[in-house]
Amino acid sequence: xxxxxxxxxxxIVNPNGLHARPADQMVKVASQYKCRIEICKGxxxxxxxxxxxxxxxxxxxxxxxxxxxxxxxxxxxxxxLAELIAHQFHEAHEE
Amino acid sequence: xxxxxxxxxxxxxxxxxxxxKEGVIREMTQALLEAGRIAxxxxxxxxxxxxxREELGSTGIGRxxxxxxxxxxxxxxxxxxxxxSDSGVDFHSLDGEKVELLFLLISPPxxxxxxxxxxxxxxxxxxxxxxxxxxxxxxxxxxxxTLLDEADGNQVGx
Numbered sequence: 016x017x018x019x020x021x022x023x024x025x026x027i028v029n030p031n032g033l034h035a036r037p038a039d040q041m042v043k044v045a046s047q048y049k050c051r052i053e054i055c056k057g058x059x060x061x062x063x064x065x066x067x068x069x070x071x072x073x074x075x076x077x078x079x080x081x082x083x084x085x086x087x088x089x090x091x092x093x094x095x096l097a098e099l100i101a102h103q104f105h106e107a108h109e110e
Numbered sequence: 111x112x113x114x115x116x117x118x119x120x121x122x123x124x125x126x127x128x129x130x131k132e133g134v135i136r137e138m139t140q141a142l143l144e145a146g147r148i149a150x151x152x153x154x155x156x157x158x159x160x161x162x163r164e165e166l167g168s169t170g171i172g173r174x175x176x177x178x179x180x181x182x183x184x185x186x187x188x189x190x191x192x193x194x195s196d197s198g199v200d201f202h203s204l205d206g207e208k209v210e211l212l213f214l215l216i217s218p219p220x221x222x223x224x225x226x227x228x229x230x231x232x233x234x235x236x237x238x239x240x241x242x243x244x245x246x247x248x249x250x251x252x253x254x255x256t257l258l259d260e261a262d263g264n265q266v267g268x
Contacts, residue, residue, distance in 0.1 A: 031222040034229060035177055036167050039204060066171040066204065067237065072231035075223055 020085040021093040026077065029103040037104040038066045044095050050086025052096070055071035063096070111227040112265060113192075113235075113258040116215070120145035121191035122251040126212075129197055135160050135178050138193050138214040145191075148216065152184040156216060170203025174246065175236060177229065179215035188224040190215045192258070193249050210246045235261045 027033055044064040045052045052063030056078060061068035064081070064083075074080060080100075084092045099105075121141040139157050142148045146264045148156060157181035163169070170176045176199075191214050191227040198208030215234050235241050241261055248254045 023168055032226045034181070034222070035169050035171060039167050039171075042204065067173060067175075070171070070229045070233035071237070073226045074228055099254045 016051045018085055019087075019089050021089045022084075023082045023093045023097045024079055025082060025097050025100045026079050027074045027100065028034060028076065029100050030076050030107070031108050032078070033069060033072060033080075035066070035070065035071055035087045036106070037100075038069040040104050041069060041096060042066050045092065047095075048084070048086075048092035050083045050089040050092050052082070052092055055081040055083060090104065111224070111232050112262040113231065114262055116190040116224075116228050117186045117213075117258060118142060118145045118147050118189065118191050119185050119251070119255055121147060122254050123191070123193040124248045124250050124254055126193050126195040126199075129195070129199060130190060131164065131199055131201055132161060134193065134195060134199050134212060135164075135214070138178075138191055138212065141193070142189060142191055142214070142216070147189045147191075148187075149184055156180065156182050156184070160214070160216075164201075167205065168202040168208050170201035170205075170207075171233070172203060172205045172207070172244060174198070174210045175232075175242070176201045176203065176209040176212045177215065177232065178189070178212065179217070181219045181225075182216050183219055185216050185218050188215065188217045188221070190226055190228060192245075192254060194246060194254070211242070231265075241248065 056072045128137045193212045201209040
């Protein structure tokens with residue numbers, strides 16, 4: 016059986032980078048899907064459902080990340096996460 | 111960034127007395143005040159800012175750890191402390207677990223990178239089960255600093 020893998024390159028746009036709140040939001044989105052989700056920064060690859068793992072990336076504004084998902088709803092998962100990041104995690108006011 | 115770069119040793123509390131979220135935040139901020147890291151007349155403003163940040167979303171990041179924090183104009187560099195709660199505190203964490211280990215961070219408004227790197231250090235170390243467990247079992251501030259120093263020493267580069 017073929018398993019689909021989807022990948023998307025995204026850039027962190029919000030000024031504060033991937034801190035606790037965005038990491039929390041990513042996990043909430045990722046947890047809605049069944050597929051395997053990993054976020055990569057350079058050679059680092061972490062579980063997209065673990066806040067602590069996402070924080071180890073210390074992804075500042077301007078950092079490129081790769082969202083990779085594998086499984087039946089992989090495409091939707093990748094798109095949802097990419098959208099979240101592109102919309103600056105909906106951070107209207109900087110904390 | 112190492113723990114020694116942002117954790118104020120004199121503000122470490124290995125046995126928090128408070129058992130609720132606001133209580134432990136106040137206690138940790140008070141510890142920073144007593145350590146001379148924040149100003150007396152900024153205490154209330156800082157506590158309120160930290161609590162407000164919690165309202166946006168719990169800083170309970172899982173594994174029984176929370177990272178309450180805020181930016182504040184009264185500090186010109188990242189100020190932090192660590193505390194242990196024996197009884198555990200309900201932080202409305204994503205994983206539903208009580209929090210036994212807290213890192214409180216106050217950063218200057220214009221330096222998001224420092225805050226991010228502190229979170230990076232904290233989270234990297236927390237991936238080590240032993241480190242996590244030993245910290246939660248710490249009985250004194252010296253126990254805590256020993257563990258933090260060891261973690262700093264084990265870091266390759268910074």
